[in-house]
Amino acid sequence: MGETLIENAYIATMDKDGTVYREGGILIEDDRITEIGPDVRPPRSPEHVIDARHMVALPGFVNAHSHLQQYFRGVYELIGDFYKVNLPLEGYRRPEDMEWLGPASCAEFIHAGCTTAMVIYTYPHGFAESVAQAGFRAILGADIEEVDLVRLMDGAYHYLPEKGEAAYKRAVDLHRKWEGEAEGRITTIVAPKAADLALPETYLKCKDLAEEHGLRMTTHLSQSWREVTQVQRLYGKTPPQHLQDLGVLNNRLTGAHCTYATEQDLKLITRAGMGILHCRAVTNPLLRWLDTGIPVGLGTDDYFHDMLQLLRQNLRGQRTRARLAGGSEGMLASNSLTARPSPRRLLELATRGGAETLGIADKVGSLEPGKKADVILVDMLNPLLTPTMDPLTSIVLYGTSDDISTVMVDGKTLKQDKRLTTINQREALTGAQGRVEEIIERFFADHPDQRENWEKRTRKN
Numbered sequence: 001m002g003e004t005l006i007e008n009a010y011i012a013t014m015d016k017d018g019t020v021y022r023e024g025g026i027l028i029e030d031d032r033i034t035e036i037g038p039d040v041r042p043p044r045s046p047e048h049v050i051d052a053r054h055m056v057a058l059p060g061f062v063n064a065h066s067h068l069q070q071y072f073r074g075v076y077e078l079i080g081d082f083y084k085v086n087l088p089l090e091g092y093r094r095p096e097d098m099e100w101l102g103p104a105s106c107a108e109f110i111h112a113g114c115t116t117a118m119v120i121y122t123y124p125h126g127f128a129e130s131v132a133q134a135g136f137r138a139i140l141g142a143d144i145e146e147v148d149l150v151r152l153m154d155g156a157y158h159y160l161p162e163k164g165e166a167a168y169k170r171a172v173d174l175h176r177k178w179e180g181e182a183e184g185r186i187t188t189i190v191a192p193k194a195a196d197l198a199l200p201e202t203y204l205k206c207k208d209l210a211e212e213h214g215l216r217m218t219t220h221l222s223q224s225w226r227e228v229t230q231v232q233r234l235y236g237k238t239p240p241q242h243l244q245d246l247g248v249l250n251n252r253l254t255g256a257h258c259t260y261a262t263e264q265d266l267k268l269i270t271r272a273g274m275g276i277l278h279c280r281a282v283t284n285p286l287l288r289w290l291d292t293g294i295p296v297g298l299g300t301d302d303y304f305h306d307m308l309q310l311l312r313q314n315l316r317g318q319r320t321r322a323r324l325a326g327g328s329e330g331m332l333a334s335n336s337l338t339a340r341p342s343p344r345r346l347l348e349l350a351t352r353g354g355a356e357t358l359g360i361a362d363k364v365g366s367l368e369p370g371k372k373a374d375v376i377l378v379d380m381l382n383p384l385l386t387p388t389m390d391p392l393t394s395i396v397l398y399g400t401s402d403d404i405s406t407v408m409v410d411g412k413t414l415k416q417d418k419r420l421t422t423i424n425q426r427e428a429l430t431g432a433q434g435r436v437e438e439i440i441e442r443f444f445a446d447h448p449d450q451r452e453n454w455e456k457r458t459r460k461n
């Protein structure tokens with residue numbers, strides 16, 4: 001690939017010191033950043049030069065927890081029943097659907113400035129193919145669970161050991177086939193779904209698998225009241241206590257959500273050095289977690305993969321939380337844009353924070369010499385963003401994915417002049433649309449009550 005020089009950029013490195021160069025350059029050699037600063041002078045003339053005047057260079061976003069459920073947009077949000085629609089719908093996808101859904105998903109991540117995503121999915125093989133082709137970077141996990149989703153629709157927990165066995169096998173296959181593939185851009189993680197959906201034996205098998213191959217683990221943790229109640233009923237413990245007693249709670253585990261974690265749970269989490277993946281429950285005690293020193297990464301979770309939108313939701317969510325709590329948690333100016341967390345702090349969580357939580361900060365998450373050249377350029381020449389006295393605040397508060405003009409992974413450009421370069425977006429999206437209509441039709445055919453429900457809600461009101 002040779003050398004690329006990005007010059008004249010406003011650079012927010014997101015390194016530990018929060019270094020910003022108001023005008024500077026980034027020198028990239030093959031897949032790595034070799035030099036960065038106000039005065040970068042390449043020893044010879046670089047093969048590619050990007051004039052980034054009026055642009056902000058940031059490390060690409062690290063989306064620390066996501067699934068590929070965005071295919072069901074326009075159905076799930078309207079019906080809004082996680083157990084009756086969301087979970088069962090997932091069962092209607094087939095591995096071969098990924099031929100279309102995979103490129104559409106990669107297109108969404110890249111378009112939104114994401115350069116690394118942790119993706120947990122039932123059919124990760126198909127998605128891995130798309131990641132490899134698109135030049136994207138992903139940590140892939142196969143959902144491991146044994147609960148019968150059909151019976152869960154009616155509120156009954158019924159476990160199918162053979163389902164857990166098959167899911168575990170998919171996870172092993174995923175690791176064997178994909179770990180370190182696509183020039184090292186694909187790695188794997190072990191992902192038992194949640195303590196109410198997977199049994200203790202399964203968690204222990206996952207732990208062994210992770211230890212044997214030096215992998216990290218991730219799970220949904222205290223996400224719903226239903227989960228907490230079921231775990232309490234089965235084991236007489238909270239989900240973190242349960243995992244602690246299984247020997248799974250440690251600094252190689254990340255837990256998504258933690259919405260219903262108790263004070264005691266937080267102590268366990270802190271002591272274990274475990275990271276929290278904070279998603280769309282934006283009124284969760286994010287500031288409390290950060291003040292406690294818990295590593296936090298941000299993830300879009302399910303129906304959209306727009307990190308900038310997620311940051312804004314968090315700003316609003318934390319302000320609402322502070323208001324409801326009477327301005328506590330150090331957020332005295334809870335109506336002001338200066339309320340904690342600052343836009344800059346959120347950007348940091350969306351980049352280096354995610355990388356640290358997932359254990360990949362030696363490679364990505366900040367713009368520093370020696371790190372992978374995963375860079376995004378935000379075009380500030382947009383009346384919604386300029387003029388501004390602080391470009392980073394403007395980007396977080398008013399920026400959209402459309403303002404991200406360049407996305408680079410491993411020094412290779414995946415989006416240039418606001419267009420994807422490795423994916424035929426039109427083909428990917430129209431193909432995915434057709435496939436999604438088929439999947440949803442299959443679901444509605446089996447569940448006419450949900451079809452009726454959906455049709456009712458697409459009419460007025």
Ligand SMILES: [Zn+2]
Nearest residue numbers: 067220256301
């Ligand atoms: Zn999730």
